[in-house]
Amino acid sequence: MTNKKGGSLSNTLPQLGELELAVMQALWARPEQSANSLLQALPQPRKCSLSTVQSTLERLHRKELVHRTKQGHAYVYSARLERSQLLGRLLGGVIRQLHTGSLDPILSSFVDFADRIDEDTLDRLDELLQKRKLERRVDN
Amino acid sequence: MTNKKGGSLSNTLPQLGELELAVMQALWARPEQSANSLLQALPQPRKCSLSTVQSTLERLHRKELVHRTKQGHAYVYSARLERSQLLGRLLGGVIRQLHTGSLDPILSSFVDFADRIDEDTLDRLDELLQKRKLERRVDN
DNA sequence: CGAAACACCGACCGACGCTCGGTTTTCAGG
DNA sequence: CCTGAAAACCGAGCGTCGGTCGGTGTTTCG
Numbered sequence: 001m002t003n004k005k006g007g008s009l010s011n012t013l014p015q016l017g018e019l020e021l022a023v024m025q026a027l028w029a030r031p032e033q034s035a036n037s038l039l040q041a042l043p044q045p046r047k048c049s050l051s052t053v054q055s056t057l058e059r060l061h062r063k064e065l066v067h068r069t070k071q072g073h074a075y076v077y078s079a080r081l082e083r084s085q086l087l088g089r090l091l092g093g094v095i096r097q098l099h100t101g102s103l104d105p106i107l108s109s110f111v112d113f114a115d116r117i118d119e120d121t122l123d124r125l126d127e128l129l130q131k132r133k134l135e136r137r138v139d140n
Numbered sequence: 141m142t143n144k145k146g147g148s149l150s151n152t153l154p155q156l157g158e159l160e161l162a163v164m165q166a167l168w169a170r171p172e173q174s175a176n177s178l179l180q181a182l183p184q185p186r187k188c189s190l191s192t193v194q195s196t197l198e199r200l201h202r203k204e205l206v207h208r209t210k211q212g213h214a215y216v217y218s219a220r221l222e223r224s225q226l227l228g229r230l231l232g233g234v235i236r237q238l239h240t241g242s243l244d245p246i247l248s249s250f251v252d253f254a255d256r257i258d259e260d261t262l263d264r265l266d267e268l269l270q271k272r273k274l275e276r277r278v279d280n
Numbered sequence: 281c282g283a284a285a286c287a288c289c290g291a292c293c294g295a296c297g298c299t300c301g302g303t304t305t306t307c308a309g310g
Numbered sequence: 311c312c313t314g315a316a317a318a319c320c321g322a323g324c325g326t327c328g329g330t331c332g333g334t335g336t337t338t339c340g
Contacts, residue, residue, distance in 0.1 A: 014155075014295090014296075014297095015154070015155050016237075016297095017296080017297045017298070018297085018298085019297075019298065019299095020297075020298095021237060021238075034317090035317080035318090036316085036317080048298080048299065048300085049299070049300055049301085050300095050316095050317080051299075051300055051301075051318095051319095052298065052299050052300065054317085054318070054319085055297095055298080055299080055300090055319095056297080056298075058318095058319090059296090059297075059298095070318095072306085072307065072308090072316095072317095073305080073306045073307050073308090073316070073317055073318080074306095074307095074316075074317055074318080075317085075318080083238060083240065084248055086238065087234070087235070087238045090234045090237075090238070091231060091234060091235075094155075094227070094230045094231060094234055095227070095231075097156075097161060097230075098161075098223060098226065098227045098230070100223065108224055108268060119273070119276060122269065122272065122273055122276070123273075125269060126266075126269055126270075126273075128248060129262065129265060129266055129269065130266075132262065133259070133262055133263075133266075136259060136262070154326090154327075154328095156328095157327080157328045157329070158328085158329085159328075159329065159330095160328075160329095174286090175286080175287090176285080176286080188329080188330065188331090189330070189331060189332090190285095190286080191287095191288095191330075191331055191332075192329065192330050192331070194286085194287070194288085195288095195328095195329080195330080195331090196328080196329075198287095198288090199327090199328075199329095210287095212285095212286095212337085212338065212339095213285070213286055213287080213336080213337045213338055213339095214285075214286055214287080214337095214338095215286085215287080281340105282339100282340095283338105283339095283340090284337105284338090284339090284340100285336100285337085285338080285339100286335105286336085286337080286338095287334100287335085287336075287337090288333105288334085288335075288336090289332105289333090289334080289335095290331105290332095290333090290334105291330100291331085291332090291333105292329105292330085292331085293328105293329085293330080294327105294328095294329090295326105295327085295328090296325100296326085296327085297324105297325095297326090298323105298324085298325090299322100299323085299324080300321105300322090300323090301320105301321095301322090302319105302320085302321090302322105303318105303319080303320080303321105304317105304318080304319070304320095305316105305317085305318070305319085306315105306316085306317080306318085307314105307315090307316085307317095308313100308314095308315090308316105309312100309313095309314095309315105310311105310312090310313090310314105
């Protein structure tokens with residue numbers, strides 16, 4: 001049975017590889033970069049050829065994670081999603097894989113994860129939550 | 141450069157496959173099952189041979205997601221993690237891949253995800269959070 | 281003892297991400 | 311306009327992973 005993964009977004013994108021991630025990081029650090037520029041920007045032990053970066057960018061482009069425009073004879077790339085947006089999408093993908101219908105398990109597992117986090121962070125989460133609830137009250 | 145995925149950086153388990161997930165679901169639905177029993181329990185369009193289920197269980201066992209004991213000539217398997225625990229671990233893996241140092245982006249992207257959730261759920265999250273904060277206060 | 285049930289081993293396949301070298305295209309400076 | 315550098319483009323190969331079996335050995339039980 002063919003493992004039907006391909007379907008661009010909306011579905012669970014197949015978890016980024018190491019280089020793909022590094023490229024995205026570089027792109028978040030400084031938008032509007034060429035493949036060459038991106039190659040230079042890669043962390044020390046991550047050196048590879050320009051071709052490699054290019055094909056990685058090609059993959060990223062197919063996954064609709066970067067946007068590109070031709071400028072002169074070269075492409076200039078930018079991230080299409082903010083880091084937090086990508087994180088949200090990835091999170092959503094994982095959650096969708098394991099949800100039960102009820103939201104409770106999601107919540108408790110998140111709070112479980114938050115268990116390893118200091119109390120300040122818990123407070124901040126609380127803040128965000130309250131803010132969200134307020135906004136919601138205004139919207140509706 | 142050899143793709144050092146095997147040990148996965150830190151401990152991000154490489155996202156479960158379709159069958160692996162199905163087996164885990166079956167195992168959560170009813171613990172203590174044999175490979176054969178698991179095979180029967182799989183959803184309709186998921187039919188495959190016993191060997192396939194066995195090697196999937198083997199993989200799951202290597203990933204330490206199931207526990208097994210020999211009972212007679214056959215293994216009996218159980219999940220080593222609750223669904224919510226696995227979810228938490230998976231979530232943690234994704235987060236670790238994209239964290240910035242600051243926790244804020246994590247939190248806001250989670251709350252972003254929660255944006256599509258009704259207010260009741262938000263309230264329940266709040267509850268869980270408060271409870272957690274209390275427990276924490278008692279423990280320390 | 282013999283058959284059934286199961287574990288165990290090895291093989292193959294397709295999908296992915298990474299890696300690169302060679303070829304073609306494109307642009308800009310002389 | 312011509313040429314050389316830079317980049318895109320193409321295709322190949324490699325390793326890993328999940329899924330899929332079939333064959334072979336081993337254990338159990340009637």
